[in-house]
Structures are given as C-alpha cells and as structure tokens.
Amino acid sequence: MYTIIKSNIKKFSLLTIFIVAGQLLLIYAATINALVLNELIAMNLERFLKLSIYQMIVWCGIIFLDWVVKNYQVEVIQEFNLEIRNRVATDISNSTYQEFHSKSSGTYLSWLNNDVQTLNDQAFKQLFLVIKGISGTIFAVVTLNHYHWSLTVATLFSLMIMLLVPKIFASKMREVSLNLTSQNEAFLKSSETILNGFDVLASLNLLYVLPKKIKEAGILLKMVIQRKTTVETLAGAISFFLNIFFQISLVFLTGYLAIKGIVKIGTIEAIGALTGVIFTALGELGGQLSSIIGTKPIFLKLYSINPIESNKMNDIEPNEVNRDFPLYEAKNICYKYGDKEILKNLNFCFQCNEKYLILGESGSGKSTLLKLLN
Structure with a gap:
C-alpha cells in the first residue's frame, strides 16, 4: 500500500489535511457545547445567544469540509485504482506466453476488478477512516487534559485496552481476506469455463448442467463471504461493547468531578461529545485496522504477478539485435x-x-x- 500512496503523495497529503482540519473543528465545536451550557446555567442570555450563533458558524465549516473530503477522497482512491491496474497490466504484458496462459483470463479480470474493489473497501477507505479517527482522538485527548488530568489518564487506559482488539483478530482477518480473493478467482474461472462450453453442452443437450455448475461455484463463494463476515462482526461487537462501557465510565467520572466542584457542570456536555469522538473512532478502529491488515496478502499477490525472471526479450533494445x-x-x-x-x-x-x-x-x-x- 505504501508504494501506491507514495506515487500519489501530493493528493494523499492534501486529503489528509482536509480530514484533520475537519476533526479539529469537530473537537472545537464540542468545547463550545460546554460554554453554551455554562452560560445557560448562569442565565446569561446575551452570551448564550452569541455562543449559539458562533457554534452554528463552526458547524457550517465542519459540513463544508466533510463535503470536500467525501468528493476528493473518491478522486484520490480512483488514482490509486489506476496505479494498481497499470502495474498489473504492465506485469501481465511482461509475462511470457506460458506465464500468461498458466492462468485463465477470468483470474486476470478478478485481479483488475474484484481485487481492486476489495482494496478500495477494505484498505483505502478504511485507511482514511483511521486517519480521521486517530486525528480526532488526539485532539480530543488533549482537550480532555485541559479540563482535568484524570480524564486523560482514564482515556489512555481505555485506549490501550481497545487497541488490543485488532491484534487479536489480525491473523484471522488476513486468512479470511485471502480466502475471499482466492474464491473470487475460482468462481470467475469456474463460471468462465462452463460458459465457454455452452456450444458443447448445447450439442449434447446438457444445458441444464450450466446453472447447476454456476450455483455450485456460487455456494462456495457464499460460504467464504459468510465466514469473513462472521470474523468481522465478532471483532466489531467486542469493540462496540468496549466503546459503550468506556464512554459511560468517563461521563460518570466527569459527573463526579462536577459534583466535587473540580470542573464546571457544563463540562459534562463537552465530555459527552469528546468521548463520543474518541470511543466511536476507537470502537471502529479495531475493525478498520484488521481490515487493512487483512488486505496485505492481496497486495503481495498483485506485486508478485510476474516472476523475477521476466521475459528477457522485453529488455533487448531493437538496435542490439544482429x-x-x-x-x-x-x-x-x-x-x-x-x-x-x-x-x-x-x-x-x-x-x-x-x-x-x-x-x-x-x-x-x-x-x-x-x-x-x-
């Protein structure tokens, strides 16, 4: 993945800046929530109205950046797709006759379409969500420390526990992702073979075999997809439980600090928003990292399409031939x-x-x- 990003580093960096700026504004809006509530408790109507209007302006900025990120992200991912397909096509063009025909055309189509789409959904989109989640979490933790150090300590402890989830499921995610891409290739190859034999089946009055064979291949693909979904949902369920548990725990701690007069009552409004950002991001981070790690076999496969000893005739310049x-x-x-x-x-x-x-x-x-x- 690194080499793909490196080849489009300018666009990737610009998109990252947009994402981080959006998260910074989101955290800033959460702190305004606390100020608004404090002014309401103090019955300061003028200050309350000014902060509410200011908060609306900040949210307009958040919405605008979100619109920019969604549109620009599509462009960046499509650039990644072009880079991958170009590399695959180049490797195929450098293959010898035997190397090319060692695989069916359906396999190559699977690389150019299914694998690229898998990388879009499970690697690139997840990567940008990870950037969004981590940047938001960093800003939120710094803001929590502004209110009270104990909130930061409790949050960091929660983070360490939640980050264990992707490590636990990493190997299993790699396994199911590789199984899925292999089964996609097998399905296309099987379907292509049976469809290529249409004329033969028709001449033998055996066309009823065609839907049967495609259904059998589809059932195998279905089983692999279900297995992958089971692993993903289990990792997500554990992350979701920890997410809710730690959010409630931090709000409880903030309420205790407010009762003791250590922080203002309005702080609980900001803490609710900040912990929402932190634990929503971390609750999804486990699945996102597992998903990205799971695509490593696909990248390795695409990078090793052509053997090291490629067709030597491609390296000979025309003027070198006698x-x-x-x-x-x-x-x-x-x-x-x-x-x-x-x-x-x-x-x-x-x-x-x-x-x-x-x-x-x-x-x-x-x-x-x-x-x-x-």
Missing part, C-alpha cells in the same frame, strides 16, 4: 498429437522487425506453431 542473422529459423519441423500429424517438414526463416502472416484452416497447426516459437 540483423545479419534471422530471429527464428527452422528446418523440417514435424509435430503430431497422438496419431494426428499437425506439422510436417515445415521450414521457415523469420527476420527481425519483419511482419509475417500465418494462414491456415482450423486445426492446421497455427497455435501449435506459435507455442513452438515461444
């Missing part, structure tokens, strides 16, 4: 499948940078010749 000698030359080539003779006493000489047309009826050996040349 044009005094033919690129391909053969004499008396014979080839047969079983008892059927495909090529017999074939002679040819192909020169570099020349064009040749291979003609022949179906089954006359055109594909066989190309395989021999490769």
